[in-house]
Amino acid sequence: MRVVVHGGGRMARQVANVIDEAGHSLLALVSRNRPDWLTGVDYHESLDALSELPDAVIDFTLSGGTSQAADWCRARLVALVSGTTALVEDDRESLRRASELVPVLWAPNLARGPNLLMRTVHETAHALGDSASVEVLDIHHFEKKDAPSGTALLLAQAIASAWQVPLDDVLDLGETARSEPRAGRISCISRREGDVIGQHRVTFKTAEDTLVLSHDAADRSIYARGSIEAAQWLTQQPAGLYTGADWLSQ
Ligand SMILES: NC(=O)c1ccc[n+]([C@@H]2O[C@H](COP(=O)([O-])OP(=O)(O)OC[C@H]3O[C@@H](n4cnc5c(N)ncnc54)[C@H](OP(=O)(O)O)[C@@H]3O)[C@@H](O)[C@H]2O)c1
Structure with a gap:
């Protein structure tokens, strides 16, 4: 090719x-x-x-x-x-x-890894339902222009589609995302640090437990x-x- x-x-x-x-x-x-x-x-x-x-x-x-x-x-x-x-x-x-x-x-x-994360996050959101609160965190290098990252938004979309709700109805960005996430809501938080290539972490919290799924790019x-x-x-x-x-x- x-x-x-x-x-x-x-x-x-x-x-x-x-x-x-x-x-x-x-x-x-x-x-x-x-x-x-x-x-x-x-x-x-x-x-x-x-x-x-x-x-x-x-x-x-x-x-x-x-x-x-x-x-x-x-x-x-x-x-x-x-x-x-x-x-x-x-x-x-x-x-x-x-x-x-x-x-x-x-x-x-x-990359394959984040796409596998996407699939797993969708399945997890489906299994837990909207009784969980979710935080999607992306960490990238200082020069990254957009926040949240495109991948963070796709992860949020995967959760919203598992809950069968429009993303805009459940998404908290910026200042509103800083407070403790509520059940049935997705909080997207971005950090820009050093030369981090790309990290995404999705945390599902229910009243009883916390489940964390993540991907770190090393190269x-x-x-x-x-x-x-x-x-x-x-x-x-x-x-x-x-x-x-x-x-x-x-
Ligand atoms: N999909 C993925 O897996 C993945 C992974 C990493 C990064 N990204 C994304 O890929 C993009 C590029 O990342 P990067 O790290 O390579 O960025 P970068 O180092 O800032 O390079 C961006 C390049 O785009 C060119 N450019 C900017 N505006 C343009 C325009 N209007 N028309 C034509 N060329 C333009 C610039 O060159 P000139 O100004 O000389 O034209 C520059 O070389 C970003 O959107 C980033 O978020 C995606």
Whole structure:
């Protein structure tokens, strides 16, 4: 599989580092500024400058970047994996429109472990019901722009869907999340510390006990390897909008 990476930050660098050992090749890297770590790979400021089409684009940018990748993939009929979090409405709409013509996978967490956590959290919420109060804590490095993390919001969504209620009806964010969580409510708390790659901890409390489920990422390459595996799977799928759960349930 020949891949174009869209973005030039920490995650783009990880994909560039592991793509050869994963048995695939990096056709080019596209970002608005040339990363100083990039050597031996074709670089372009815009996707429109590519002279050859890849099998898939892997997008790790920030708000606004994903819509550019999605619009380009729609026009060129190229599969798209996006791991970018904190999407704006424009990004979401472009992903949806692209998915009418090409396979598109968007997942705020592309590593296997957090997706397994998601599944376990859903089952636990289902089993305990809304007599439990839940705290979802995410801890990331200081430079992470969005809070709560995209993964924390998906975990909260997994709990709300197990309780069969709209997430907005049970979610406490920011100041309201700091007080002791109440039964049937989900408190999302974020901490930004040092260079923590990504930690998520979900605590279910009932009157009788406390149950804690958590995942700690020790190396950013888990997301990069996941994005490559997801891209390979995606190139075999028909047009549509896929999630991390779709990919991992195959
Ligand atoms: N799904 C997952 O598993 C996973 C895991 C880790 C991180 N993430 C997410 O992946 C994204 C990237 O993370 P990172 O750590 O690599 O961030 P980063 O180091 O800050 O890099 C972001 C890159 O995006 C590019 N960019 C920003 N705005 C853009 C725009 N409007 N159009 C095109 N490119 C744009 C920037 O390059 P230029 O300014 O030069 O264009 C920069 O190279 C974040 O949203 C992060 O939360 C997801």
